[in-house]
Amino acid sequence: MSVPAPAPASGGAALEGLLADAHAALPDIVALRRRIHRFPELGTHLPRTQQTVLEALGGLGLEVATGSRLSSVTATLEGALPGPAVLLRADMDALPLDEDTGLEFASRVPGAMHACGHDTHTAMLVGAARLLAARRGLLAGPVVFMFQPGEESGGGARHMIDEGVLETADGAGVAAAFALHVTTRFDSGTLHLRSGPTFAASDRLHVTVRGRGGHASSPHRALDPVPVACEIVLALQSMVTRTVDVFDPAVVTVASIHAGTTSNVIPETAEIRGTFRTLSPAARQRVREGVHRVARHVAAAHGAEADVDLEEGYPPVVNDADRTAALYDTAVALLGPGRVGLLPAPFMGAEDFSFVLREVPGSMAFLGARPPGVPPEEAADLHSNLAVFDEDALATGAAVYAAAALRAGPAPAGGG
Numbered sequence: 001m002s003v004p005a006p007a008p009a010s011g012g013a014a015l016e017g018l019l020a021d022a023h024a025a026l027p028d029i030v031a032l033r034r035r036i037h038r039f040p041e042l043g044t045h046l047p048r049t050q051q052t053v054l055e056a057l058g059g060l061g062l063e064v065a066t067g068s069r070l071s072s073v074t075a076t077l078e079g080a081l082p083g084p085a086v087l088l089r090a091d092m093d094a095l096p097l098d099e100d101t102g103l104e105f106a107s108r109v110p111g112a113m114h115a116c117g118h119d120t121h122t123a124m125l126v127g128a129a130r131l132l133a134a135r136r137g138l139l140a141g142p143v144v145f146m147f148q149p150g151e152e153s154g155g156g157a158r159h160m161i162d163e164g165v166l167e168t169a170d171g172a173g174v175a176a177a178f179a180l181h182v183t184t185r186f187d188s189g190t191l192h193l194r195s196g197p198t199f200a201a202s203d204r205l206h207v208t209v210r211g212r213g214g215h216a217s218s219p220h221r222a223l224d225p226v227p228v229a230c231e232i233v234l235a236l237q238s239m240v241t242r243t244v245d246v247f248d249p250a251v252v253t254v255a256s257i258h259a260g261t262t263s264n265v266i267p268e269t270a271e272i273r274g275t276f277r278t279l280s281p282a283a284r285q286r287v288r289e290g291v292h293r294v295a296r297h298v299a300a301a302h303g304a305e306a307d308v309d310l311e312e313g314y315p316p317v318v319n320d321a322d323r324t325a326a327l328y329d330t331a332v333a334l335l336g337p338g339r340v341g342l343l344p345a346p347f348m349g350a351e352d353f354s355f356v357l358r359e360v361p362g363s364m365a366f367l368g369a370r371p372p373g374v375p376p377e378e379a380a381d382l383h384s385n386l387a388v389f390d391e392d393a394l395a396t397g398a399a400v401y402a403a404a405a406l407r408a409g410p411a412p413a414g415g416g
């Protein structure tokens with residue numbers, strides 16, 4: 001983080017007036033956000049949201065393409081100057097829960113809510129497209145605006161990569177990628193980032209313990225899977241603390257145990273479901289092997305069997321050191337040093353921007369959006385039915401996205 005990446009020659013001038021222009025555009029950004037918020041859509045099929053984004057991008061002179069396997073939008077703005085392509089990403093999907101915020105623009109769709117703030121990301125990225133279209137003369141290289149469905153489930157980013165979001169007309173491909181995520185953990189309008197692992201890898205575990213059913217009064221004539229399952233749950237926690245490096249953390253959570261149907265029948269099987277989160281390939285492999293070993297052998301110790309099924313989820317989000325330093329410096333130049341902070345630790349949640357950062361160096365940062373006057377410990381977290389974000393932060397977010405495209409990418413060849 002200490003060595004700033006060289007900024008393009010136009011870098012200083014490019015940020016002039018950007019934040020003020022973003023604030024001037026805030027009513028439009030908020031109106032778009034609320035329009036999306038009222039009608040949340042889930043997964044990779046978001047036709048209404050896609051249409052809203054397409055309309056909002058109209059007239060900006062962007063080259064727009066839509067996905068074939070998912071309702072994505074990829075829009076490209078050609079800079080007036082030559083330079084490497086920079087990708088900016090926003091996700092567009094909501095979560096399957098009822099909204100209880102009581103906001104005037106609350107979700108009108110039962111069982112769906114923009115509780116993770118993806119509506120704010122989409123509106124900020126449209127705002128950035130407007131800011132950048134007005135600054136095309138200062139822009140070196142193309143900017144690719146990636147509007148992505150299916151972040152919460154479905155791996156939308158991976159599908160967009162398969163459909164060519166990282167490819168560019170000149171064949172060079174996208175050279176740097178940036179994304180923002182709102183959070184109520186930080187003060188509104190502040191930016192927080194770190195280099196290296198920032199979000200965890202997320203994998204699912206499903207263990208089926210196979211015993212033998214029977215009468216609850218005669219366990220010796222059956223093979224009760226229930227105590228075996230309980231031992232496995234506890235042994236998994238011991239496995240993590242005894243085999244994974246404490247400085248390369250892992251979390252294993254068993255979130256569901258299910259067995260039996262009534263009080264006087266020993267069931268045939270018991271099911272354990274959960275998730276494990278890791279930040280490195282080494283820890284991920286260790287936990288994978290550990291779950292297999294512990295489940296099978298604890299079951300064997302009692303004469304039972306365990307089927308272990310591990311489902312690979314998103315890889316970890318790993319921020320590139322140079323691009324993170326460049327984004328940090330850009331944000332400080334834009335917002336002032338008091339509004340930009342270094343994240344002390346990664347989050348063990350998962351984010352599928354990891355698929356993009358596996359291919360292209362870049363950085364994902366948190367944008368504080370806690371409503372003013374709400375103490376941090378009382379603010380509803382992401383994914384809560386009560387999650388509320390301060391919309392003033394959207395001006396900051398739109399400006400940061402735009403500034404990232406103007407200044408945080410690699411320097412044009414021969415420039416810098």
Ligand SMILES: [Zn+2]
Pocket residue numbers: 116117118151181
């Ligand atoms: Zn999210």
